[in-house]
Structures are given as structure tokens and as C-alpha cells.
Amino acid sequence: MALNIVIMAAGKGTRMKSATPKVLHKLAGRSLLAHVLKRCEPLSANARIVITGHGAEQVEAAVQAEGLSFVRQMPQLGTGHAIQQAVPALVGDGTTLILNGDVPLIETSTAKALIDACAGHALVLLTVDLADPTGYGRIIRNADDGGVLAIVEHKDATPEQRLIHEGYSGMMAAPTAALKRWVGQLSNNNAQGEYYLTDIVAMAVAEGLPVLGIKAHNETEVLGVNDPVQLAQLERAFQAQQAEGLMRAGVRLADPTRFDLRGTLTHGQDVEIDVNCVFEGQVTLGDGVRIGANCVIRNATIAAGARIHEFTHIDGEAAGASVGEGALIGPFARLRPGAQLGAEVHIGNFVEVKNSTLAKGAKANHLAYLGDATVGERVNYGAGSITANYDGANKHRTTIGDDVHVGSNCVLVAPVTLGNGATIGGGSTITKDVNPGDLAVARGKQVALTGWTRPAKKR
Structure with a gap:
């Protein structure tokens, strides 16, 4: 079964207040993006794709390696729009793992757990229990089987939903064929005018496909860098x-x-x-x-x-x-x-x-x-x-x-x-x-x- 790994690394990182693209800032002597790539090496992907945008030439030059390909997101119109750019580069009908280039400490074992749970037929979200979930999309689960019903953004959550401490990390594994279909149906009919990848959860639920949530080992491995x-x-x-x-x-x-x-x-x-x-x-x-x-x-x-x-x-x-x-x-x-x-x-x-x-x-x-x-x-x-x-x-x-x-x-x-x-x-x-x-x-x-x-x- 073919495995694609897609890493989203197109963002500008305005809050870093730096001329250096955000994913190239260093953590423990290695760029954020290099950390993610390193942790993916043991997964033996058929295709490794980095989505670049802001500072694309600089980012691509910094991490270029054999077997690594790049697609560009110009302009940047949301996470769903980013994956739309990667669709032509996806291979096979197996699993696509989607990671974030500014979340450097994702554990290889966690990424593998997402891939194994997906197995080419389920949408699997990486979630995390947070002491303070402010700003994170809340995971709404089925009370009967624990399956994921929806992701509710913080600003849209009800007071009851905001009491939920399980948040969405922004990373997932999806059946490649279904992912291609779903991102092609995304709409930007929202206040931000962007295409949200999280909208595919509702599509999967509507189609009756399993939607699972796997929790990260700890909060550190899903923490991103914005400033x-x-x-x-x-x-x-x-x-x-x-x-x-x-x-x-x-x-x-x-x-x-x-x-x-x-x-x-x-x-x-x-x-x-x-x-x-x-x-x-x-x-x-x-x-x-x-x-x-x-x-x-x-x-x-x-x-x-x-x-x-x-x-x-x-x-x-x-x-x-x-x-x-x-x-x-x-x-x-x-x-x-x-x-x-x-x-x-x-x-x-x-x-x-x-x-x-x-x-x-x-x-x-x-x-x-x-x-x-x-x-x-x-x-x-x-x-x-x-x-x-x-x-x-x-x-x-x-x-x-x-x-x-x-x-x-x-x-x-x-x-x-x-x-x-x-x-x-x-x-x-x-x-x-x-x-x-x-x-x-x-x-x-x-x-x-x-x-x-x-x-x-x-x-």
C-alpha cells in the first residue's frame, strides 16, 4: 500500500517578525522543518512532498534531498488549498499522512500509529489532551463508539463544547483516493475566504467512512511555533x-x-x-x-x-x-x-x-x-x-x-x-x-x- 507524506510548510510566520521563513528557524540546532523530515525517515514513504510558499526558494534549498519533492502554494489560501496543490504529486491509492512543518517534535511512533489506523480506509486525526485548549478546534466524539463526529473551531464552540479539553493538532492520515475527492469539493465560503482541510471531516462522516481520533503521547509533540x-x-x-x-x-x-x-x-x-x-x-x-x-x-x-x-x-x-x-x-x-x-x-x-x-x-x-x-x-x-x-x-x-x-x-x-x-x-x-x-x-x-x-x- 502506497504511503504519501505531505508536510505543510508554506506559511509566512508573520508573528516571528523575521526575514527567515518560519519553518527554517532553529530548534536545538536544526530547522523546524528538518526535524519533521528527520522523524519521517523511518516511515519509508513512496512519496515525500513539502508544500512551500513564503520563501519557497530558500526553504527548498535548505532541505532538498533525494526522494523529496516540492509543490508551491501561491497564494496561501488555507490548509485545504495547500493540500489541493499537492494532489497531483500523490501516488497510489493507499494512505496520505499530513504533517505541519512548524510542529517539529512529532514522534515517529505517533506518525506510524496514524498510518496504521488509517490503513487506506479511515480518516484518522491526531488529537491531544490540553490543559488549556483555548484556540484549538475541539474534538466532538460519538458517545457510543468514540468515533469523531466533528471538529468545532474554538470561536464557533458553545460554552459546553469549550469545556472539552481534547483538541485537534492539525495533523492527520487519510485514504489517498478519498482525500483527493474531498479536497476537490472544499469551499471557501467563510469569513476568511480560505479552504479549510478540517471540512473533510464532515464529508467523511457523511460518506459513512470511519473517522478516528488518536491521541498524542504528550502535548509537547504537537506544539507548533508561531512566535x-x-x-x-x-x-x-x-x-x-x-x-x-x-x-x-x-x-x-x-x-x-x-x-x-x-x-x-x-x-x-x-x-x-x-x-x-x-x-x-x-x-x-x-x-x-x-x-x-x-x-x-x-x-x-x-x-x-x-x-x-x-x-x-x-x-x-x-x-x-x-x-x-x-x-x-x-x-x-x-x-x-x-x-x-x-x-x-x-x-x-x-x-x-x-x-x-x-x-x-x-x-x-x-x-x-x-x-x-x-x-x-x-x-x-x-x-x-x-x-x-x-x-x-x-x-x-x-x-x-x-x-x-x-x-x-x-x-x-x-x-x-x-x-x-x-x-x-x-x-x-x-x-x-x-x-x-x-x-x-x-x-x-x-x-x-x-x-x-x-x-x-x-x-
Whole structure:
């Protein structure tokens, strides 16, 4: 049986007061529409159709993917009018699932329940029990069999009907052949001059087709976004869900209300995360990892027993970054793309590492830069030292062998190689290779002038 998934994403979102189309606003680092598409992936639809309108080109460019098609609703004349535009793209005579692009947290299991209940012959509405149903269409059920008789809009509801707390979410599954027929019969004879998809409920009832209501697991999964306030509220609700899931899996969060996950976090046992930490992209934390307060970690793998001290920023971007077992990073350290740190490496305060590998036990504890470098085991890299890796046009690599000691305030001008066991005197600018075991000093000779008088300020 063919399955169509239609996502309505044509609205302007006037109350967002933004040039960005509403469905492209971000929730936990991903657009609202991308959330919906992601949750539909396991459903194996024969056709996935996004209805665009306001900012159509921008929306389509942002989410385009293989197997995803777009239809445009111009102008936007209501939800029924939106589905009318999608009718030519629907395939088969099975089921069409209709979702909203600004309702990002619909559960895959809920969507599947709608599809299964429809089975190509019933109209199935997703409903929700609301503490405050103001503004929602009320679900009127048959007292005998519990079937849905009608949806009554809030403004049209009687005082008795307004006491009903079951509201319509705006999402449904319908028999595709019947849906095509129903939307073709819709009228815009109403105060707003729009075509309402909810009018098909009365058509289904009149035809004697089953009309069912399936309740969402919770209110959060059917909450939409109309303004920045609602977006922020949904963000916190979603983060609370993620935090609870991590804690139930054994992660210790110092304060789940001060935690943000904007991607995927994979973890081992006995992981501890302090307050105000942000995780983005793909992050993996091994057993016993401890993350200090106010860290931002993006696209990184951190091995067992590593400690990430406070205010550390790790951003692997596409290349990724990795921290070895038992390493100590920070506070106030920065790891950039291509930073690959071995076991027991120490990266201290105000040290930046980019596109560099550091072998087991290497240390750069203070105020240093390592870019495009290969660093051996047990290297001590002094405070204030840098690799000068860029000549104004090209990047060059620095190679530092095992057991090298680089003194403070040194400049290693790449390409350059320091052999195993070499020592670089503090304050040196090294432009040539240094042989294993050698001491290299490259700085001006110290001069002392006896009897010199410091200039005095003229009065």
C-alpha cells in the first residue's frame, strides 16, 4: 500500500517578525522543518512532498534531498488549498499522512500509529489532551463508539463544547483516493475566504467512512511555533526531554535545566557534565569523561577518562577533533578541526590546537599555538610558543619528535623538523631543522650597558 507524506510548510510566520521563513528557524540546532523530515525517515514513504510558499526558494534549498519533492502554494489560501496543490504529486491509492512543518517534535511512533489506523480506509486525526485548549478546534466524539463526529473551531464552540479539553493538532492520515475527492469539493465560503482541510471531516462522516481520533503521547509533540516566545518554550521543553533521557541512561548532569544538546551525544558509563555546556553535531564521550562548566563541544570524540576543564571550546567542524584517554584539556583551551590528541596529553589555558596530532603524554600547558604540526610523545611545548605555519599563501607543517623540549616564547617557522630529544632555547626563532639531541638557540646576544641612565620625563 502506497504511503504519501505531505508536510505543510508554506506559511509566512508573520508573528516571528523575521526575514527567515518560519519553518527554517532553529530548534536545538536544526530547522523546524528538518526535524519533521528527520522523524519521517523511518516511515519509508513512496512519496515525500513539502508544500512551500513564503520563501519557497530558500526553504527548498535548505532541505532538498533525494526522494523529496516540492509543490508551491501561491497564494496561501488555507490548509485545504495547500493540500489541493499537492494532489497531483500523490501516488497510489493507499494512505496520505499530513504533517505541519512548524510542529517539529512529532514522534515517529505517533506518525506510524496514524498510518496504521488509517490503513487506506479511515480518516484518522491526531488529537491531544490540553490543559488549556483555548484556540484549538475541539474534538466532538460519538458517545457510543468514540468515533469523531466533528471538529468545532474554538470561536464557533458553545460554552459546553469549550469545556472539552481534547483538541485537534492539525495533523492527520487519510485514504489517498478519498482525500483527493474531498479536497476537490472544499469551499471557501467563510469569513476568511480560505479552504479549510478540517471540512473533510464532515464529508467523511457523511460518506459513512470511519473517522478516528488518536491521541498524542504528550502535548509537547504537537506544539507548533508561531512566535519567538513559543520557539524558546519549545526549545526548553525539548532540551528537558533530552536531558532526562541522558540522565536515565546514566549521565550525571549537574543541572538539567542548564544543558543544551543540538545534535547527537553518544556516551559511556559514569559521564559527568557540569552546567551551561553545549553539545553540537556528533559528539562521543567515553567512560568516565568529565566536562567542566561552560564548555562548547562540537563534532568531537573524547576518550575514556579525559577531563575537559571549564570554558573549553572544541569545534571539530567537518574534519572532527579527538581527545585521547586520560587527557586533560583546559580551562580556556581551544581545539579546532583536525586536532587529534593522544592519551594523557595536556592542553592548558589559552592554548589553541588546529590540524595537529599530539602523541601520548605531550604537553602544551600555557598560552601557545600548535597549527599544522605533528608532535611526538612526551614533548614539552613552552608557554608563548607558536608554529608559524602560514607563509601568506600556503600552509606548511612542523614536525616535533619524541621527548623534545621547546622553551618559552619560541617561534617554529614551518616547514621545520625537530629531531627526537632536541631542546629549543627560550625565545628562539627556529627556521632550520634541528638534529636529534641537539640544543638550538636562535636569538640576539644579550648586552648590558653599565652606568646607563634611563631618560627622564621633561617638566
